Structures are given as structure tokens and as C-alpha cells.
Amino acid sequence: MTFSICVHETYTDEDGEERDRFGVAVTTRLPGVGTLCPFASESGAVATQSLVNVELGRKGIEYVDGGLAVEDALQSLLNADEGAENRQLHGVDADGTFVFSGEECKDWYGHVEGEHYTVAGNLLTGEAVIDAVADEYESSREADRPLAERLVDALAAGHEQGGDKREELHVQSAALLVESTEERVVDPYYEDLRVDATETPIADLRETYEYAVEGYEMAMELYEDGLDSVDGDED
Template sequence: MTFSICVRERYTDDAGDDRVRFGVAVTTRLPGVGALCPFASEHGAVATQSHTNVKLGREGITYLADGLAVEDALDALLAADEGRERRQLHGVDADGTFAFSGDECGEWYGHRVGQNYTVAGNLLVGPEVVEDVAAAYESTAHGEAPLAERLIDALAAGHEAGGDKREDLPVQSAALRVTNTEEGDRAEPSYDDLRVDATETPIADLRETFETAVRGYEDALARYADEEE
């Protein structure tokens, strides 16, 4: 019912320190996916879907914070899950990647593990959805656009390839989260945690929400910069 992407990107912050950013984005032909599937923190990103078990995402992020590698954390959670053959679970941490698709997921289902990212989907029109999401991300992985924007581009590619095959379910949703390992008081951009919970045009609406949030964030920065002067 869903396709999603998790990514890891290394960069240098304004102080010259090496940092990592993590991102996760998801869309489905059901409302409210942002409350159930995408999870991210300064330790990694995880997506849980297909007969979604929210516990896998929440505890996966907690395990990463405890220092477990993403492969060990998510594999351990699946080993204890009696419904694991109906699950899809994938994610990234600072060093590794993990992806699992159970044998009882809805056709078409599958996943792809690339360099610094994972993509997975189920109940799709075919493998081209996952392949196009991956290709779209790879083509922008070293771009200057914000990761949130590039994640929307990746979802758009999968959506254009056919996405979720259940055309009898018009109400859809989409969400994204981006985090990083930077410390201190700097506020996270207000466009790094966005959801569109119920719409018939999830990708277009998520993009519009992102563009509006960017404008609001920049307006706020300018307003408070003027006050400080």
C-alpha cells in the first residue's frame, strides 16, 4: 500500500565539522501515513509499512540511539515479530543500511538497497516504482537543493511510474522527515517535518506545503534578523 525512501548524506556544517543528515519520505493510498510509517532522529531513519507495525519504527529509532547498528536493530525487532512475513521494514544509520520485505506482502512488493539509501514498496503497479524512486534520488544525491525537496522529487518519480495500484482508493497521504547530527540551539528548518494527511493529490500537495513552509521559514529568519540589528 506504500512506497518509501530512507537516505543518509554526509556534509560539512558552517563550522567546518563533518555531519550526517538523515531523511525519510513516504506516500500511500490511505490517509495519515505520516503518523505511522516514517521515523527519523539524529541517529538514522526508518520506514515501517505493509500491515504496518508502528512499534518497529519507534523501537528501531530507540535502538539506534542506544548504539545498535541499523542491521542489528531492525533484524532483532523482526525476529521478535510474529507478523514479520507481512511487514516491510527498511532504514539507514550513520554507517549501514537494512531492508526487509516479508513473503506475504501484497504484490507487487520489493525493495532496493543503494549506496546511502533504501527504497521499498508494496501493492505497487510493478518494480518500476521502486526503481524510479531510486533513480530520481541518485540523480540529485549531490545536489544543492534541500534534502526535503529532493525526497519529494523521488516520491514524485514513483508516483509518475504508477505508484500504489489501488486506484479505487482516491484518498491518499504523504510525509517526510529530515534530521541531522548538528548540535546547539539552531532551530531546525520548519520544512524538514511535513505531512499531508488526506488528499487526492498527495505529491503535489506535499510539494506545495514544502514551498509554503520554506517561504515562511525565510520570512521568519528575515523578521528576527531585523529585530536583532
């Protein structure tokens, strides 16, 4: 029913500290994908799809937050899931990746496991969809642009290759979620976005992202003095 990408990156914040960030983005030809499939925390990112079992995402992130490696966390959940062969489940943590596509997923289905990222999809027009998502993400990794923006670009690349093949379903959705270990007074509004029901999910997600960036920057400028006070830096 969908295709998605999970990523882990390291970066240096403004204070010179090395940080981790985790992102997940997803789109499908059904409404409300952001309520079902993407999960992320300061410890990892997980996507659950195909015949969706939301608990695989919720508990997967819980287990990773609790210290389990992502491969151990997700495999243990699949081992206990009687419907595992109908599932796609993938994710990343700071040290590794995991990706699973059950044999009863609907064609075309498959996945890609790269360095610090995973991509998976089912009911797609073909393998070119997930290859395009992976290629776009890899080409953007060294770019000095926010991860959320680059995740939208990765979804767009897959969408351009055909995406979800069920053209009879015109109501679609898309979502992205980014979490970081960096401590910030106000988390960026543009790192947790959903478009729940539309005929143009990627274009709408991109527009929502652009407005969210604009709104965040305006708010930070307008309320900068107040934020400095909250942070304890007021003169």
C-alpha cells in the same frame, strides 16, 4: 500500501564541520501515513509499512539511538514479531543499511538497497516504481538542494510510474522527515511535513514544502536580531 525511501548523507555545515543527516519520505493510498510509517533521528531513519507495525519504527529508532547498528536493531525486532512475513521494514544509520520485505506482502512488492539509502514498496503497479524512486534520488545526490526537496522529487518519480495500484482508493497521504546532527537555533520548518488526506499527495506535499521554506525564510529574516540574542551573539 505504500512506497518509501530512507537516506543517509554527510555534508559540511557553514562552520566547516562535517555533519550527518537522515531523511525518510513516504506516500500511500490511505490517509495519515505520516503518523504511522516514517521515523528519523540524529542517528538514523526507519520506515515501517505493508501490514504496519508502528512499534517497529519507534523501537527501531530507539535502538539505533542507543547505539545498535541499524541492521541489528531492525532484525532483532523482526525476530520477535510473529507477523514479520507481512511487514516491510527498512532503514539507514551512519554506517549501514537494512531492508526486509516479508514473503506475505501484497504484490507487487519489493525493495532496493543502495549506497546509504533504501527504497521499498508494496501493492505497487510494478518494480518500475521503486526503481524510479532510487534513480531520482541517486541523480540528485550531488545537487546543491535541500534533502527535503529531493525526497519529494523521489516520491514524485515513483508516483509517475504508477505508485500504489489501488486506484479505487482516492484519499491519499504523504510525508517527509529530515533530521541532522547540526546544531541550529531554529530547525527548518520544511524538514518535518505531512499531508494527511488528499487526492493529490505529491503535489500537495511539494506545495506545503515550498510554503514552509518561504515561511521559514521570512521568519528568520524578521526575527534575526532576536535569534542572535538567544544564540549569545548580540553586540
